[in-house]
């Protein structure tokens with residue numbers, strides 16, 4: 001261990017980049033995270049299934065009403081199938097019909113797969129230990145993972161909406177939009193409302209995404225976490241449909257999901273929407289903290 | 303026979319410990335602080351038997367440090383604690399003079415690690431794997447990222463295969479890519495858990511050369527291995543673990559020397575030879591055809607006298623000499639002959 005051998009190692013401590021960390025680094029890691037997510041075949045399979053739903057609905061409606069004219073119609077609030085009747089008159093409504101059809105199961109299932117896999121998948125492939133010794137930092141990694149799951153929520157919702165809009169425009173006439181309240185708004189204004197709706201749906205999934213992330217920190221098995229998350233979703237949907245349990249319904253993360261239709265009222269009816277947002281915020285706070293507490297204290301042995 | 307072997311083992315361990323203490327004493331005089339220092343480091347997984355038990359490890363700066371031990375002796379567990387992946391049950395660990403895992407954010411950018419084999423994103427190609435790991439390092443400069451990745455790929459001989467999906471890599475190629483990830487930046491410490499696992503002979507040679515090269519640049523290399531040859535060839539220092547405990551640590555030369563050599567005699571009269579050697583107080587005798595071996599006598603005994611006694615006793619000697627102890631002998635003496643993994 002002569003002086004000559006030691007000096008390069010000591011030099012390595014001094015120079016600039018070692019100590020300085022760019023404040024934009026977290027964004028760089030997030031970009032890496034999202035681009036990694038978008039390069040998995042699994043992600044494309046999920047998005048393809050979501051994109052296919054509006055196509056199927058569109059074709060089914062088209063065949064069903066081939067003779068022309070949607071007989072049973074009328075602007076009712078809330079429930080999904082209500083939009084179906086309007087699709088034949090205005091393809092624009094396929095966006096809402098498709099969101100209403102995918103929100104109960106397909107959309108959250110896709111989110112559950114991605115969220116459940118977020119940490120557990122990295123743990124089971126062993127890449128988690130290398131991210132941590134890089135060192136990504138446990139809190140930052142968790143935040144970046146959650147942000148990328150939220151990005152996936154938005155991407156998935158937009159895939160459904162855009163696919164529905166395209167199919168609707170192809171198979172049906174499009175034009176001015178009749179709101180649930182009965183007033184008419186221009187097609188441009190309608191598009192804005194559709195975009196807003198997609199955003200609301202994506203936010204609706206935030207609570208469930210946080211649950212998925214928490215489950216993901218509990219296990220070292222990606223498949224296990226995905227299965228548990230999706231299982232939980234189905235359980236909650238069943239609980240939400242049992243009238244005898246109406247007392248707990250307002251606390252179930254899926255309870256206000258269908259409030260997104262209120263965006264299509266004139267003026268927008270915010271009551272249930274804001275209840276939904278508050279509930280999602282609560283879930284994010286509770287399960288986000290739980291995930292953080294678990295992940296920062298966890299032994300990474302995989 | 304087993305008794306004498308165990309005795310010899312104990313003696314060897316005591317010997318080596320004494321030397322190691324002397325070596326550490328010398329280390330205090332040198333200004334460089336140890337790169338890794340643990341005090342009473344202990345880990346129990348889920349309350350079971352300790353996987354690592356009261357470890358006091360000191361890795362001097364600039365050394366190539368071999369971390370030896372049978373399967374399940376706690377090498378990987380120690381490395382996980384040093385890298386802040388798991389919390390010790392008790393005790394402390396310092397890496398680069400700062401406490402782990404508390405100082406992970408400042409320490410780890412200066413540490414390259416290969417822990418329990420490589421882990422890769424199979425759906426990304428080799429280069430993108432490295433880019434991803436580099437992006438996870440908050441202190442890595444994004445402007446030099448591509449250049450550093452290319453350099454690391456070239457260093458492990460993967461430049462030509464960098465566009466291939468990692469899931470199509472062979473075991474050795476994965477191992478090389480894992481090494482490349484550890485070499486993305488100039489490091490002060492490299493922690494390599496069985497780095498030559500799955501490599502071909504050329505690969506092993508290259509890793510040895512690489513380790514020497516890095517050591518010459520001033521990087522301290524901490525490597526765990528079962529391949530004693532490898533340790534003997536590249537390491538300046540070594541430590542031996544068994545059942546979670548540190549048995550010995552010190553300069554490799556001292557450890558190998560501490561394995562007492564064997565006196566070997568080749569003769570057509572092994573029976574007489576054994577009798578005469580026994581009369582002269584030699585222990586650990588064993589005969590294999592016309593070859594007779596015994597624990598090397600203490601330095602006070604002149605080998606020439608022994609040989610003369612043999613010849614004087616009518617033994618026809620074809621070969622007579624002491625065979626130097628290897629690190630393998632020291633290792634087996636320290637950790638026991640048993641093949642079964644401790645439970």
Ligand SMILES: Nc1ncnc2c1ncn2[C@@H]1O[C@H](COP(=O)(O)OP(=O)(O)OP(=O)(O)O)[C@@H](O)[C@H]1O
Pocket residue numbers: 301347348353371372373374375376377378379380644645
């Ligand atoms: N995740 C874990 N949970 C519980 N026990 C574990 C875990 N990992 C290791 N152990 C136990 O800790 C002990 C030490 O294991 P470790 O992996 O540190 O050994 P090692 O020296 O690296 O062995 P090898 O040479 O086979 O790699 C073993 O008894 C093992 O069973």
Ligand SMILES: [Mg+2]
Pocket residue numbers: 377378379418495
């Ligand atoms: Mg190991």
